Amino acid sequence: MTDQNANDPFEKVNNQIISEFSKTLEMFSLNKTEAQLLITLYLNEGPMTLDEMKEGLGKSKTAMSYAIRRLLELNLVKRVWQKGIRKDLYEVREDLYKKFMKTYVNRRLESLNRQINNLTDIKVQLDNSNHNQKASIENKVDEAISFHRSLEEVFDKIKKDDFL
Incomplete structure (x- = not known):
């Protein structure tokens, strides 16, 4: 200006x-x-x-x-x-909305996948430990993995719909 x-x-x-x-x-x-x-x-x-x-x-x-x-x-x-x-x-370019949404959803899916992998690695480390609170911590990690998988399902559904 x-x-x-x-x-x-x-x-x-x-x-x-x-x-x-x-x-x-x-x-x-x-x-x-x-x-x-x-x-x-x-x-x-x-x-x-x-x-x-x-x-x-x-x-x-x-x-x-x-x-x-x-x-x-x-x-x-x-x-x-x-x-x-x-x-x-x-x-x-045309169809900016679709391009942005596709990019956004793909980035979220990549991020969720990384987080699930990291949490799974943590769970493996816990499995190999003998800590007295092992079961409690494993349960929390399982809940976190379940939460991330739920989010992943939502983003997968958005990606597969005609929306994108």
């Missing part, structure tokens, strides 16, 4: 949308700059160059270049071509 647009009511609302929506996107493991850039591209009516992104967000070209590369890697944006324009142009 340039200084001359600072008092423009539309520009203020646009900045509020970017700020609030980017907070949501940060839950999906995007950093603040990546989230703001994605929302800027989403709100823009056409593809943007790195210079336009830099100008729109008031960030360095290096920051925009890094963020756009990350968004490309995540398959959230794509490079497009327009006749007569020599600079790279970028725009948001």
